[in-house]
Amino acid sequence: xxxxxxxxxxxxxHVGHLNVxxxxxxxxxxxxxxxxxxxxxxxxxxxxxxxPFEERLAIxxxxxxxxxxxGRMTPDVLDLWDQVRFDVVYKGGDWPGSAxxxxxxxxxxxxxxxxxxxxxxxxxxxxRLREALGDVADEPEPGSRPTG
Amino acid sequence: MRVGKLVGYxxxxxxxxHVGHLNIxxxxxxxxxxxxxxxxxxxLVESRKGRRPIVPLLERMEVVQNLRYxxxxxxxxxxxxxxxWRNLKFDVMFVGDDWKGTSAWDAIEAHxxxxxxxxxxxxxxxxxxxxxxxxRVFGE
Numbered sequence: 001x002x003x004x005x006x007x008x009x010x011x012x013x014h015v016g017h018l019n020v021x022x023x024x025x026x027x028x029x030x031x032x033x034x035x036x037x038x039x040x041x042x043x044x045x046x047x048x049x050x051x052p053f054e055e056r057l058a059i060x061x062x063x064x065x066x067x068x069x070x071g072r073m074t075p076d077v078l079d080l081w082d083q084v085r086f087d088v089v090y091k092g093g094d095w096p097g098s099a100x101x102x103x104x105x106x107x108x109x110x111x112x113x114x115x116x117x118x119x120x121x122x123x124x125x126x127x128r129l130r131e132a133l134g135d136v137a138d139e140p141e142p143g144s145r146p147t148g
Numbered sequence: 149m150r151v152g153k154l155v156g157y158x159x160x161x162x163x164x165x166h167v168g169h170l171n172i173x174x175x176x177x178x179x180x181x182x183x184x185x186x187x188x189x190x191x192l193v194e195s196r197k198g199r200r201p202i203v204p205l206l207e208r209m210e211v212v213q214n215l216r217y218x219x220x221x222x223x224x225x226x227x228x229x230x231x232x233w234r235n236l237k238f239d240v241m242f243v244g245d246d247w248k249g250t251s252a253w254d255a256i257e258a259h260x261x262x263x264x265x266x267x268x269x270x271x272x273x274x275x276x277x278x279x280x281x282x283x284r285v286f287g288e
Contacts, residue, residue, distance in 0.1 A: 012164055012166075013165050013166075013211065014164075014165070014203065014207065014211070015203075015207040015210045015211060018210060018211055018214055022214070051166060051167070055166065055167035058167050058170060059165065059166075059167060059170055062170055062174070062215050062216055062217065063214050063215065063216070064214055064215065064216045065214065
């Protein structure tokens with residue numbers, strides 16, 4: 001049994017997230033997905049997610065390709081490995097050779113863990129969604145603009 | 149003799165998928181055996197709301213299709229629910245209760261009753277949630 005693992009914030013869930021977990025699930029027998037808590041997300045990315053942890057977890061958990069969804073209560077990926085003991089970790093977004101990718105490979109170099117990369121295959125990233133939301137929110141709601 | 153599976157149908161835009169959408173789909177699936185979801189096309193949204201959704205149709209359909217509560221997804225190209233029924237032959241339709249009592253839905257209800265299709269109204273929180281989401285993202 002090949003136990004796969006991936007982790008993310010999954011804020012404003014979109015098809016880019018879906019593609020990563022779907023491809024991860026194709027490569028293993030059971031997939032565990034860890035969703036970062038709000039505090040861990042801030043620690044890892046510097047950004048507070050737009051949607052709260054419980055809601056992000058509920059959506060990830062509802063995806064058919066996710067066998068188990070857990071909360072990520074720690075920024076330390078080795079703590080996660082201690083808990084889950086996965087055989088392979090999937091990393092979406094970064095290509096091999098990126099700084100974060102190298103760090104991940106170093107972390108697991110002495111452990112029986114394979115590191116597999118997937119690029120985001122679409123360009124609707126969370127950043128673009130946030131941008132679009134900002135544009136939408138900039139527009140006054142119908143009726144709120146004074147007439148004349 | 150046995151009764152076949154109860155086929156349910158619901159529709160929505162499902163733009164920037166959030167937990168309000170998820171709850172509606174989960175509640176719908178809990179009340180039928182097979183849930184078909186009609187996802188509104190970009191063009192239909194634009195013609196009704198004056199602007200296209202942020203996330204394009206194929207990506208919205210893709211996310212909805214991959215939920216464990218959803219059995220099948222179709223593009224909703226028309227607001228004509230009778231046309232949808234002639235194509236899909238569902239037994240029950242799930243609708244947000246913000247539509248309950250409107251003349252359009254009273255008419256659909258009467259028409260569906262005649263062909264044996266039930267309409268179940270759910271407390272509708274998706275719209276509120278989208279508004280809250282926008283406020284949260286923009287407010288930061």
